Amino acid sequence: MEKNAYQKMSSGEQLLHALHSLTNMVRIYQGNNQLVRNCLVQLTESMTPLMTGAGLRVQLENGRFFINEEKLPRRRGVVEHVLELFYEFLTVRGIGALQFRTGIMTAPPEALVGFAVLLNECGERVDGPDWLDRQFRESGLDWVSVQVLAAGSERPARAAGERERRRPEPPGQRSPRKVYAYTLRSLRDVAQKISVNQRVGMRKAVRMVQTMVEEVFLQEQPLLLAMSTIRAYDDYTFTHSVNVAILSLYIGRQLGLPRETMECLGVCGLFHDLGKVTLPYDLLNKSEALTSEESAQLRRHSLDSTRLIVQLLAAPADRKSRVMIPPFEHHLKYDLSGYPVLGWTRPISLCGRILTIADVYDALTSPRVYRKEAMSADRALGLMVQGLGTVFDPLILKVFIRMLGVYPIGTLLELDNGEIALVSRAPLAEDLHRPWVVILREDGQGGFVRGAEVNLAEQDRDGGYCRRIVGSSHPSSRNIQPASFLT
Numbered sequence: 219m220e221k222n223a224y225q226k227m228s229s230g231e232q233l234l235h236a237l238h239s240l241t242n243m244v245r246i247y248q249g250n251n252q253l254v255r256n257c258l259v260q261l262t263e264s265m266t267p268l269m270t271g272a273g274l275r276v277q278l279e280n281g282r283f284f285i286n287e288e289k290l291p292r293r294r295g296v297v298e299h300v301l302e303l304f305y306e307f308l309t310v311r312g313i314g315a316l317q318f319r320t321g322i323m324t325a326p327p328e329a330l331v332g333f334a335v336l337l338n339e340c341g342e343r344v345d346g347p348d349w350l351d352r353q354f355r356e357s358g359l360d361w362v363s364v365q366v367l368a369a370g371s372e373r374p375a376r377a378a379g380e381r382e383r384r385r386p387e388p389p390g391q392r393s394p395r396k397v398y399a400y401t402l403r404s405l406r407d408v409a410q411k412i413s414v415n416q417r418v419g420m421r422k423a424v425r426m427v428q429t430m431v432e433e434v435f436l437q438e439q440p441l442l443l444a445m446s447t448i449r450a451y452d453d454y455t456f457t458h459s460v461n462v463a464i465l466s467l468y469i470g471r472q473l474g475l476p477r478e479t480m481e482c483l484g485v486c487g488l489f490h491d492l493g494k495v496t497l498p499y500d501l502l503n504k505s506e507a508l509t510s511e512e513s514a515q516l517r518r519h520s521l522d523s524t525r526l527i528v529q530l531l532a533a534p535a536d537r538k539s540r541v542m543i544p545p546f547e548h549h550l551k552y553d554l555s556g557y558p559v560l561g562w563t564r565p566i567s568l569c570g571r572i573l574t575i576a577d578v579y580d581a582l583t584s585p586r587v588y589r590k591e592a593m594s595a596d597r598a599l600g601l602m603v604q605g606l607g608t609v610f611d612p613l614i615l616k617v618f619i620r621m622l623g624v625y626p627i628g629t630l631l632e633l634d635n636g637e638i639a640l641v642s643r644a645p646l647a648e649d650l651h652r653p654w655v656v657i658l659r660e661d662g663q664g665g666f667v668r669g670a671e672v673n674l675a676e677q678d679r680d681g682g683y684c685r686r687i688v689g690s691s692h693p694s695s696r697n698i699q700p701a702s703f704l705t
């Protein structure tokens with residue numbers, strides 16, 4: 219955002235902008251990084267005029283932010299976009315309000331960074347807000363507390379035309395962000411119940427998947443595929459599961475699978491790593507090498523996914539029997555050399571083979587604690603080709619690669635004119651190396667804004683290409699969340 223655009227914001231907007239930037243920056247940079255420090259200055263400056271003797275309250279209600287009980291006026295453009303992103307960030311974590319006390323004004327920078335880190339980490343916890351409040355107390359951050367989101371408040375903020383926008387969007391035209399956020403939140407709800415041994419109906423999951431299937435079939439642009447480029451460093455398990463469901467559905471569409479199989483595939487994608495809800499958080503996020511015992515514990519998760527589906531998901535027997543097996547198979551590998559070790563040679567199911575490809579691709583392209591720099595999408599595909607016929611079904615992997623192109627959607631490209639761009643659409647078959655891209659322009663605040671969408675196959679008058687690719691990298695290397703620019 220241009221500097222004057224930032225200065226034109228109200229203090230409330232500046233505060234939310236600073237909180238949003240800070241949570242993003244601390245995922246990538248250490249607390250002593252200059253960009254992080256800039257965010258901290260903005261945060262304190264924006265809080266100063268808003269802080270009262272009773273503190274400062276940021277509340278979410280029915281898609282709107284309230285600062286100190288006062289509704290923030292709507293605004294179009296970049297400000298609205300940032301507010302929507304931050305609203306989504308909080309609602310997927312189940313946070314309904316942040317209450318700051320005056321102590322925050324004198325808190326040291328490390329404590330503010332710690333606060334932002336915990337806010338991010340809460341996304342990975344099934345009991346998000348309760349866990350966060352406990353962490354704030356245990357870390358001595360007594361100047362902030364959190365409140366659980368009220369039911370029905372997850373709708374993102376919108377501009378004018380409220381009544382009109384309340385009408386359900388027709389299939390094929392639903393907001394991919396809403397579909398993604400709703401699925402993520404519902405998945406976390408299911409996981410939370412499962413983690414405390416509570417039985418939960420599968421109907422909601424099936425409805426989520428039916429919505430996704432409709433969008434995958436009907437949307438002209440692969441908007442949900444663009445959403446699957448979301449990489450949440452601290453909310454890994456749940457975003458990964460939604461991404462795997464989406465990628466699997468696009469593969470299923472390419473293979474021409476019938477609707478019923480697509481629904482089964484989507485549910486399997488959402489629940490393939492369900493077995494991880496019973497694993498300790500520290501094990502899932504360990505940065506050092508695992509001991510053999512820990513590794514065995516981790517390897518049990520695919521079997522546990524199936525066990526939990528059988529024991530705790532309530533569904534008609536025929537539906538349940540179809541979604542039990544693929545989660546169990548997703549680490550088996552095409553040649554059955556993976557885990558768990560089996561005493562039979564029955565080939566893995568079609569859905570299991572699709573899940574394996576979607577799972578590995580999303581995992582390779584995601585930053586993890588033990589591998590902060592994630593692989594760029596084109597390199598990940600290059601690596602996966604080495605497992606053709608051993609790890610992966612050769613035919614399905616080829617279909618997957620053809621579907622994504624040489625530079626898959628969400629890849630960050632450097633162009634010969636110095637611009638950087640995100641791949642937004644797969645190219646035509648005859649020009650596999652020249653996809654459509656969205657140009658990214660620096661906003662002067664350490665971030666980027668969306669520029670024009672251009673076709674890299676476009677030629678100038680002399681028959682040369684207007685722009686050429688000179689390099690590719692992972693968007694996380696520049697703190698870029700592709701989905702924010704592509705949908």
Ligand SMILES: [Fe+2]
Nearest residue numbers: 490491548549
């Ligand atoms: Fe897994």
Ligand SMILES: [Fe+2]
Nearest residue numbers: 458490491577
């Ligand atoms: Fe997985």
